[in-house]
Amino acid sequence: MIAPGMVVVGAGQAGGWAVRTLRDEGYQGPILLCGAELHAPYERPPLSKGLLRGHTPPADLELFSEQSLADLGVAFLPGARVRRLDPAARNLALADGREFAYEKLLLCTGGRALRPALPGAGLPGVRTLRTLDDAQGLGAALQGAGRRLAVIGGGWIGLEVAATARQMGCQVTVVEAAPSLCSRSLASEAAGLIAALHREQGVDILVGEAVAAVEQDSRGLRVLLNSGKALDADIVVLGTGMQPNDELAREAGLACDRGVVVDAHCRSSDPHIFAAGDVAVIEHARAGGRLRLESWQNAQDQGCAAARAMLGLPGEYQPVPLLWSEQYDAMIQICGFVGQAVRTVMRGTLQSGKLLAFGLDAESRVVMAVGLNAGRDFRDARRWVQEHRRLDPDSLRDPRAPLAGAAA
Template identity: 50%
Template sequence: MSAGAIVIVGAGQAGGWAAATLRGHGYAGRIVLLGDEPHAPYERPPLSKAVLGGQAAPESTELFSREKLAELDITFRPGVAATRLWPERHQVETSDGAVLDYGKLILCTGGRPIVPALPGADGRAVHVLRTRDDALRLRARLGPGRRIVIAGGGWIGLEVAATARQAGCATTVLEQASRLCARSVPPGVSAHLAALHAAQGVTLRLNASLRAVHARPEGGCVAELADGGRLEADAVVLGVGMQANDALAREAGIACERGVLVDEYCRTSAPDVLAAGDVAVAAPAGGGPIRLESWQNAQDQGAAAALSALDAGQPYLPSGAVWSEQYDAMVQIAGFPARAECEVLRPQADARALLSVALDEGGRVVGAVAVNAARDLRQLRQWIAQGTQVDPAQLARADAPLSSARIG
């Protein structure tokens, strides 16, 4: 293998886009794309929605087909993981025993669901949702009258809850915190999401968590809660977070902190090793290191890492863009609203809509959350990028245009 080859470890959103970007920008050398799953690169957002609900086939999520990868002259190795990395030798070992030389290496190893260390967490009725195969296994459990208990009131948990309710399941969400999505949105948004799900018949239990899952011999299980309560369930879904797949980097001596640390050019602490996507920890403008778990960041950072590998990179600053579909609600996030010192809720004509604007201590817009309110979000994205200062009182006026809230 050529010493100038580029090896990409991980064939998800970030890895797929990194490979395509290399070819799109004229790189003619060898590209090897390692994927530990048996599938060609695919997109994950539909898994908790259309695929889980049965409205879309798993194959419809494909990002780049095997034929497309071959057309781009990308050596794709499905079902092959990287098992050891020697940065000083510019070599990586794979699960089939091969040792590959590289000129540049891009880590796009993603993450995996956190499985709490509690009794019964490995039972047949307990599910996580990360891969296409996970979605198909869980889909088989959904149906009218089925009882689904979801541990975790974050984005994955709420999307699964929405899909389960639409499939006719009796659905309960357990959230350990005092509100939903507390790590990513301000309180007003949490309250709106809680009302949305309650209106659809989801039972929400805040300040609640699992203690154990007890399998039933005849199928299903009993979810035992930390407060001693018990819930009969046909399936328990664990949606309590994700941890970075950074073991390969850590064992190679690359700097990691809840993921692989990268600079604005996606470079790690090891020469010629870059990282992108869910595994990468970067520093966005105006904040400390953060690891983003989003489709948009994986795509954008994967492309940015590829350009940096070609010595044509531009500084990459994570934008925090996230979206989520729940029932008929489109939730869109811009910036980093959880960092708000002040949340302003801008009145909407439709009671089902929401526009939450996050301000820092200086009254500058640092984030926003829109629920079925995409039009105003376009303006707010510009203000976030520019650090625009606004008048909170004017921002909260239903009879005043959004633009009137800008100061200066």
């Protein structure tokens, strides 16, 4: 048994960067990293893109190898599931019976793909994409010209899978129950552009269509819609969201609200337990409440911030949400708070190959920006969102006017 020190539960992006930051900031005590998967920390964005398509080998996803963790003096336990957490005793127990004490503990348990209570959701041909093993299995299933894929859910993971599958030659249909794609993170105007991007590539996009059931017969799978329509498919992918892995925290009595509630220092309701990444729910002043961010950027940044907070270093973590997505040849970047926008101003067109969408509040202050192949212009837009800058709508929408003039 190692002496009490820093324990990180979850060996993904947040957990990997947390242990690295602890060492970078000079911590010399014991560090234990428990990973539920058998893999060393790896990056998830390529799972739905290069790795799924077979262009990116699994080794390229590795964030920190087992050897690099050993070089940092981190005791790494792959395939180690934590069964119980005892905050009063500052102790945790693994499923195999081993127990470890801790000085400070960081929960980076992430989440799992949500399987809705849908008849047929457990059929063998119905898949999710969350882990490296998921991606390798799905990639193999998509091989073969003309494979029919139905994606249930028009969020980012579903759309990335749809784009990759289309590039692999699959026939693809995306079914979304909401009136528009990515409704949690995009205004309807911007969502319409993403839908148009997919339709140009030959993807069928069905919005406002709820799925009633998935059935299987000798010919394959059939997705039944509430409208009475039916879709034939060889593979069905559920892109219906993520379920945060907060059961361990709940059972330990920590405050949870669709994730582990943390303050601006990534600290939970227990002063010795912190949380970061997809499982953490931030008390966020600018957002006007609680915010859980599911992005590569947040996992890395919050993992680093939590590690510094565990060491008692100054600084608050109150990020402006930021995410990106690659679909076909398009780089989509998003920052800000979609729920605070009362109108959207578009600059450019999909046909031009470059556009920006700005979400403005009632005082014409920018609260959100979306860029499509916008490059340097998006960097300006992101800075304005962070500054909550007042912008001139007429200058914004005129692509002939210098973008900088909109903030003058």
